[in-house]
Amino acid sequence: MQHSRKQAYWNWLLLSAFFAYQYLLRIYPSIFTDEIRATFQFSAHEFSTLSTYCIGVYSCLQIPFGILLDRMGVRWITIASLSLCLIGQYLFTHTHVQWVAQWGRILIGIGSAPAFIGAVKVISDSFPNRLYGIFMGMTCVLGMIITMVSSHWLRQLDAAGLSWQQAIDGLSWVGCILLVILLLSLTTVNEDRPADASGKYACFWSSFWSVLLNHKVFLYALLTIGTCAVVNTVSDLWGPAFLSAKYHLSPLQAVHYNQSIFAGLMVGSFLLPTVFNEGKKILQGIRMCYLVLVGIFMGLIYGSASIPPFLLQTALFVAGIVACADILCFSLTAQLSTPKTSACIVGWVNTINMLGLSCLQGLVAFSLDKHWSGVTNTQGLRIYQARDYEFALGVLLNVVIGGTVIAWCMRNKNYNLKNEY
Numbered sequence: 449m450q451h452s453r454k455q456a457y458w459n460w461l462l463l464s465a466f467f468a469y470q471y472l473l474r475i476y477p478s479i480f481t482d483e484i485r486a487t488f489q490f491s492a493h494e495f496s497t498l499s500t501y502c503i504g505v506y507s508c509l510q511i512p513f514g515i516l517l518d519r520m521g522v523r524w525i526t527i528a529s530l531s532l533c534l535i536g537q538y539l540f541t542h543t544h545v546q547w548v549a550q551w552g553r554i555l556i557g558i559g560s561a562p563a564f565i566g567a568v569k570v571i572s573d574s575f576p577n578r579l580y581g582i583f584m585g586m587t588c589v590l591g592m593i594i595t596m597v598s599s600h601w602l603r604q605l606d607a608a609g610l611s612w613q614q615a616i617d618g619l620s621w622v623g624c625i626l627l628v629i630l631l632l633s634l635t636t637v638n639e640d641r642p643a644d645a646s647g648k649y650a651c652f653w654s655s656f657w658s659v660l661l662n663h664k665v666f667l668y669a670l671l672t673i674g675t676c677a678v679v680n681t682v683s684d685l686w687g688p689a690f691l692s693a694k695y696h697l698s699p700l701q702a703v704h705y706n707q708s709i710f711a712g713l714m715v716g717s718f719l720l721p722t723v724f725n726e727g728k729k730i731l732q733g734i735r736m737c738y739l740v741l742v743g744i745f746m747g748l749i750y751g752s753a754s755i756p757p758f759l760l761q762t763a764l765f766v767a768g769i770v771a772c773a774d775i776l777c778f779s780l781t782a783q784l785s786t787p788k789t790s791a792c793i794v795g796w797v798n799t800i801n802m803l804g805l806s807c808l809q810g811l812v813a814f815s816l817d818k819h820w821s822g823v824t825n826t827q828g829l830r831i832y833q834a835r836d837y838e839f840a841l842g843v844l845l846n847v848v849i850g851g852t853v854i855a856w857c858m859r860n861k862n863y864n865l866k867n868e869y
Contacts, residue, residue, distance in 0.1 A: 455635060456574035462626075462634050463522065463567040464587045466530060468594035469623060470560035473533055474502055475595065475684040476619070479602050479703055480612040482689070486829055487612070488546050492820075496813030498553045499685050500806045505557030507802035513562035522566045523634050530630065532559030534623050541613045541620070592714045596707045603703045660796065667854060668781045669797040672774035673804030674851020675737060678745075678844045679771035681808045683709040690841065694753050694834040695760065708761045712768020720772045721779065730776050731858065737773035738852040740766065745845045749838050774801065808844065815840035 477484055477498050485495050517525055536555025543549055564587075571583045598619070605615040682690070687709065688702040697705065724733030744767045747755075755763075781797055816832050819839040823831040832840075 456570070459522070459634060460567065460570045460574065460583060460587075462630060463526065463563070463570050464590045465594075465626060466526060466630070467563040467567050467587060468591040469530075469626060470533055470556075470563045471591050472595050472598050472619070473537060473556050473623075474499070474506070474560055476599070476602060476616065478683075478685045478688055478706070479599055480615075481686075482699070483612040486827060487544060488549055489827075489829065490546070491813075491830055492816035492832060493810070493813040494546065496685065496809050497550055500810045501550055502553045502557035502560070503802055503806040503809070505554055506561045507799050507806065509558060509561035510565060510799055510802075511796075514565050517562060517566055517569050522569055523630075525562055526566050526634060527627065527630050529559040529562050530623065530627050532556075534559075534620060534627065537616065537620050537623070541616050588717045589714045592710045596710045599703055599707060603700050607700055662784065665781055665784055665797065666800070667858065668777045669800035670804075671734060671851055671855060672777045672797060672801040673808070674848050674854075675734075675741065675777075676771045676774035677801055677805040677808055678741070678847055679709060679713075679767055680805055681812060681844060682706075682841070683713075683768070684805075685809050686812055686837070686841070689832070690837045691760075693832060693837055695755070696753070705757075705761055705764060708764035709768040709771075712765040712770075713772060714768075715765075716769035716772030717775060719769060721775055724776055730779055731855070734773050734776050734780075735852075735855045737770035737776075738848065738855050740770045741848050742845070742852055744770075745841070745848055749841050749845060753834065808847065811843050812840045815843055 477495070481495070484490065484498070488494070490498075513525070532555050536552040536557075536559060539552030539555065540549050541552075543552070567587050568584070571587075575583060602615050602619070605618065683706060687706040688699065691697050691705050692699060692702040695702075695705075720733060720737070724730050744763050748763060778797060816836055816839075817830075819836050820830055821833055821836055823833060825831055
């Protein structure tokens with residue numbers, strides 16, 4: 449049975465809302481860094497596991513969930529996933545035991561995994577190809593807007609005297625309302641799947657290995673780590689704490705400044721694909737973005753702490769824009785795809801990107817603990833100073849420099865798919 453266009457728009461809006469909600473669940477520990485560390489007595493490395501475990505599970509399950517969505521449709525997979533997110537959220541906010549909190553974050557990672565894929569499936573199954581890119585961009589922008597607004601709201605609740613657990617419990621109630629709406633109104637997008645669908649799954653592994661062993665796809669995937677993954681390591685986890693330590697900002701100010709990155713991501717998701725939209729321009733755009741990112745990170749990490757507020761926010765905003773060079777990397781991988789491998793290539797590149805993000809967050813935490821200057825607060829919790837963050841974020845700068853070298857060494861040509869497979 450075919451759905452009305454109105455239902456298709458509603459399904460897309462619901463899946464986009466779920467995408468935004470799970471994204472906020474994954475990144476909110478950065479808003480309450482000090483409070484969460486004090487609650488569980490986390491070191492920097494232990495605190496980073498709250499994000500790395502979540503993102504690691506999220507990354508590994510993208511392709512399996514993609515198969516499930518194709519076979520079962522979006523309705524029950526999405527409902528079950530949001531339920532897992534809420535269970536994990538409850539465990540995390542209602543315990544003082546470290547391993548229970550970490551397992552709660554793992555459940556959030558599992559539940560978050562099909563969110564973006566589900567939104568893409570609704571778009572591809574319900575709308576014409578000419579609208580695909582528009583709705584993809586709108587999904588990402590909606591996620592960024594909700595994240596920015598909700599982050600500020602959560603920080604305001606904390607400033608008003610509520611504990612971080614009470615603030616996040618309010619977020620859980622929003623998830624419960626969304627779950628009820630999904631149960632009442634979300635429909636399966638593609639109920640009448642083609643009879644020969646089993647043939648697609650039979651050749652899945654052969655297509656997957658052909659993608660996995662293609663070195664050009666792997667290089668493009670590495671380039672996504674040096675842009676989006678590096679910037680997201682700052683915005684999703686360590687950004688507010690670093691800005692507060694180096695630039696002497698209050699926690700609320702640091703969150704506000706950190707939101708400039710999300711604003712840049714919103715602009716860049718439309719701007720970069722529009723400016724660098726064909727052939728040779730795409731690789732040139734990636735190279736330019738890398739050069740800009742090197743300059744920004746050098747200035748933020750090793751520059752003066754007395755930088756004017758407007759200039760600091762501008763630098764973070766531009767970092768968000770150039771981080772969207774990962775979209776250009778996805779465009780280049782599309783040149784290597786066939787109808788049998790296009791979804792697999794996107795899933796593989798995104799998996800490497802997210803695993804890279806998980807590893808980078810862990811490396812920054814390891815470096816913070818290694819270079820910790822020995823300062824603690826009255827509760828014995830480690831306090832990381834500006835110099836500690838400079839050493840730790842230097843890891844990210846090295847990754848960006850490495851990506852710059854790869855981008856400038858790659859040949860600027862269009863690859864013929866038939867020569868690859």
